[in-house]
Amino acid sequence: MQGQMAISYFNEMYQGGEIRAPYSRLEGWQREMPSELRSLKQAEAEALFRRIGITFAVYGEGGDPDRLIPFDMFPRVFTHLEWLKLERGIKQRARALNAFLCDVYGGGEIVKAGKIPGKLVYQNEAYEKSVAGIKPPRGVYSHIVGIDLVRTGPDEFFVLEDNCRTPSGVSYMLENREIMMRMFPELFRQNRIAPVESYPEVLRRTLASVAPAKCDREPTVVILTPGHFNSAYYEHSFLADLMGVELVEGQDLFVEGDFVWMRTTEGPQKVDVIYRRIDDAFLDPLCFRPDSMLGIPGLMNVYRSGGVAIASAPGAGVADDKAIYTFVPDMVRFYLGEEPILKNVPTWQCAKDDDRGHVLDNLAELVVKEVHGSGGYGMLIGPRATKDEIALFRQKIEEAPENYIAQPTLALSTCPTFVEEGIAPRHVDLRPYCLVGDRVELVPGGLTRVALNEGSLVVNSSQGGGVKDTWVLAE
């Protein structure tokens, strides 16, 4: 069976002709839904999304700037027990990542102990030398940790990547739920589904808990957005609204004395915590990119002197770099003295001679990713690639091996999904959002992304991905 070996995928609903328990009530629901009602509901869902204004613009693709991310009505379900384990694993990982950031901008114990090569950390593009030695409030660098997970079996979960900067998509988690509750209230009566609606309030509390020590009153929290042309602007305004905080652009803030102020109709008002949704490079034109129009000149000076907290803290990106990813299980052991609950996907570093040899010999079976790439771009999926594509990647890897890593092609689990012909299995992943402040918290749910094209393993919305409501059943 050379080459054409059929991979068997874990179907989260159907196992060996049986229906897995968490999905038991959904079987009847979908079977009894007449196809006309289904199309009606699908149209209703789309109309709701459009009316609410959730749209997603993809840079450089042109076309409709108000494009919707396709929403699939078939929910993805976890049992209470499955979630308990995931929750422990996710929180553990979020704690370890923050401990790592504190360490590498402080004493660098993990490097001294020989657990991670210093070169990978200190010469990493995402390592921000200008904040070395600064300890942010409560030692938290990454306040919102998005951990991308895939599943390959009943008890097999793998972390695909960590997102320690500004993971997006949480508005979909909340809106998908709202829309499902509006369209199928009976499902929520029949199934006991843990609510996710507390997320904005937990986020606000988390951000307020990391206000600088200099702040002696109820902290003023703001969300900093690049502006309404940004593809995630809807999410920024949505969160600001639900948290009851101002949504600001760089031009709305300025530095005077030891603090950051926002321009209001009643004059300047002091800002204590900035939840920024812009990259480090754009934060402060005096410190980073001088051509940045999005940032606030002088912000980094105020940050360094403890006048304002920034979430995520500048420099947090070094923890979610794809080259650092390999070492996260070591971080868990090193800082927490615990065994990692969530597994990494085995990863080969093309920069290492041995690894590169293995990768080049097995390109047709592997997934190759750019170390700094994101959004599913610059990626090779060996089993689905043409000879030319493989040859192209071979050449790319040989030219700049340090830019690439490779992983086995994972047999991503599938979840039933509404397609033209009825119901069919489609591959899914999961992004939960872990909040880190004075406490580490996780609302029971996350964003399930689904690859809508048959056989596709790419769930990114820019490449034919959709989203689903994600249920965690109560005990």
Add this chain to the structure above:
Amino acid sequence: MLSRTAENLYWMARYLERAETMARLIEVGARMHLMPDTADGYRSEWESILHASGTAEGFDRKYGEAVERNIVSYLFFDRENPSSVASCLSSARENARIVRTALTLPVWDALNSAYQELKQIQRTPRSDLEIGDLTEWTNKQTALVQGTMAATLLRNDGYDFLNIGYHLERADNTARLMDVKYYVLLPDADYVGSGLDNYQWMTLLRAMQMHRSFHHAYGGEITPRKIVDLLILNPACPRSLHTAVQGATDHLHRLSRSYGSTTEAQTKVRGLLGELAETQVSDIFDEGLHEFLERFVGDVAAVGSEVSRTYLGGSRA
């Protein structure tokens, strides 16, 4: 509140009102155009609409000849014309989108639905679209948004900025609508008081939905003096210049109370209101209606820039 948020609310309201006015102008044009053929020496009714809306230059550059179909395209659909109904609605929605957090869901919903429907209309073949349907649709949409604002918005400073924008725009727009008359009749003063003259005044009243109210308020013959009194000086008329300036004054006053300080914006708008309160119809005709309106539009613009300078720049200490 953030200065930029206040600015977006202010402009959202202005664009919304402007869209409505543009639709009303199209209605005036279409009605006047239904008149029996007018004598030589008149400018075309449609041309007068272009002049009154300040879009004549842009139209000339693009089309040249003032043909109804082209004018309706330009005034309703054309995105190159920043004052077209389509442009105004898009700008209003864009401003609203930026400050979603300062609006309620029903307001956003109404405005966004209008925008989505507009896109549908733009895909409809022009031959299937009646001018009357277009203007009626616009009026209905703006009324819906206004209704949700009145019914659901918190009466805070944001509400004041929104209303300041709305009233200043309405003051400006009513003045411009009235000025259409000036452009239509300019070539020959002999027509003043003729049947044609009265027909045009009626059309104007109709476009502002004020023809019934006129009879309730004044009765008898329709005369330019009564109409000028209604649309400029009468505080009972919802579209009059006096009512609009009164509205802007009230909301600026509310702001100065909640912020605990008075600025040049309040001083300016009170000056304008005081002047209107003391003006008699005869004063307006002595000055010349066109001259009066032109001066008034300038004064309203001055209040607008004072509001921008004082509150929307965020520099006030």
